[in-house]
Amino acid sequence: MIRHTWPDTALPPPAPVPLSTSDERIPLQLRRELDAACARPAAQQPAWPDATAVHAARALLGAAPPITSPSEVRLLRRRLAAVAHGRAFVLQGGDCAETFEENTEEHISGTVRLLGDMAEELSSTGLPVVTIGRVAGQYAKPRSKPVDVLGLPVYRGDIVNGQDPVPSARRPDPDRLVRAHSHASRAMNYLRALRPVTGDVFVSHEALLLDYELPQLRADHPSEGGPAEVFATSGHFLWIGERTRQLDGAHVAVAALLANPVGVKIGPGTTAEEVEQYADRLNPRRVPGKLTFISRMGRENVGEVLPGLVERIRESGHPVVWVCDPMHGNTHESESGYKTRDYDDIRAEVEVFFEVHRQLGTHPGGVHLELTASDVTECLGASSGVADADLAARYETACDPRLNHRQSLDLVRVVAALLGG
Numbered sequence: 001m002i003r004h005t006w007p008d009t010a011l012p013p014p015a016p017v018p019l020s021t022s023d024e025r026i027p028l029q030l031r032r033e034l035d036a037a038c039a040r041p042a043a044q045q046p047a048w049p050d051a052t053a054v055h056a057a058r059a060l061l062g063a064a065p066p067i068t069s070p071s072e073v074r075l076l077r078r079r080l081a082a083v084a085h086g087r088a089f090v091l092q093g094g095d096c097a098e099t100f101e102e103n104t105e106e107h108i109s110g111t112v113r114l115l116g117d118m119a120e121e122l123s124s125t126g127l128p129v130v131t132i133g134r135v136a137g138q139y140a141k142p143r144s145k146p147v148d149v150l151g152l153p154v155y156r157g158d159i160v161n162g163q164d165p166v167p168s169a170r171r172p173d174p175d176r177l178v179r180a181h182s183h184a185s186r187a188m189n190y191l192r193a194l195r196p197v198t199g200d201v202f203v204s205h206e207a208l209l210l211d212y213e214l215p216q217l218r219a220d221h222p223s224e225g226g227p228a229e230v231f232a233t234s235g236h237f238l239w240i241g242e243r244t245r246q247l248d249g250a251h252v253a254v255a256a257l258l259a260n261p262v263g264v265k266i267g268p269g270t271t272a273e274e275v276e277q278y279a280d281r282l283n284p285r286r287v288p289g290k291l292t293f294i295s296r297m298g299r300e301n302v303g304e305v306l307p308g309l310v311e312r313i314r315e316s317g318h319p320v321v322w323v324c325d326p327m328h329g330n331t332h333e334s335e336s337g338y339k340t341r342d343y344d345d346i347r348a349e350v351e352v353f354f355e356v357h358r359q360l361g362t363h364p365g366g367v368h369l370e371l372t373a374s375d376v377t378e379c380l381g382a383s384s385g386v387a388d389a390d391l392a393a394r395y396e397t398a399c400d401p402r403l404n405h406r407q408s409l410d411l412v413r414v415v416a417a418l419l420g421g
């Protein structure tokens, strides 16, 4: 195996471009609050090699047409309020990492049709389904290690660098911020065209990269009057990942100022005190539909950890949506060396999630899945019977292993049975 020495590791890190919003379209008081939020430490930001290029990219993003509109975001907030009240169910899914290359008609329509079929299965239980794609902006990846097995800087998603295992591709490139926006706009345009087929599909991504999110903030006044609200126009629903959910960090502080519904991924290390603090900070006015907790505990931990968190929130009276991500706590390396997930673990985590809510009298509000309509071989098991030896055949993900078409349909039948029963 060739180990690369990354040529820039010996250089001092470049001066970061200040994270701030000087956008005069946002009222001064809100701008001040945003700037204070951005002054907090922001985890997982790339070391861009060229500050001038980052400024230029941010100016282009600030001038570009928004991807989503405040009225769409408000509609999603109302739909999620219904989920918080136990009257609807969330189906959120798509690639772990979207790529520019796969931003194609075939790939997007495949994901949207699959989500549509899954939503139909779920709505047979009588509950309306709120469908949210990990689509049109899911380009930034948090990483646990700064270098990969070859000694190269890790791939951080197409919005930052390239997947090819060579130093030039892995260098963060600020032009990618603008390319990501163009791709997201194209994907959103196509989703809107597909809509009369499929019903509303909202879009979501991890709000990881602040250089992408901040220039796309816009202020809007509610039609019924009232103070201006700030919208992230990069998507409808944004979430904060497990690696950037520091209570004193920039991601939480920025999300607290947004009118968008936001999610927080919570792993097995999350405490009851923390979830209550997230709720107090991210939704102090207790607006139903504003805050979703996306629990990603792992099969082994969910029964142990989740009940205490749900109980604490129930006692606090905060109106939150509880969503189960049964993917991210169940990742392991297969014997053949692939990062994979076992369908049985995924299914078991969903079952325990439902059981916890049944016991506590709270609403299991949805599922959050990494999936694709292609017949990939990335996760093990289910009726397609993917075995360890099959993983090499079609292991195509840019990051985490996804459920394939059949595995997704198998799982949604399980979820529908739990929801209906």
Ligand code: PEP
Binding pocket: 096, 142, 206, 240, 241, 242, 243, 265, 266, 296, 328, 400
């Ligand atoms: C993801 O959703 O792809 C992800 C990285 O999740 P988490 O933050 O839960 O690890």
Ligand code: MN
Binding pocket: 096, 097, 328, 370, 399, 400
């Ligand atoms: Mn993932």
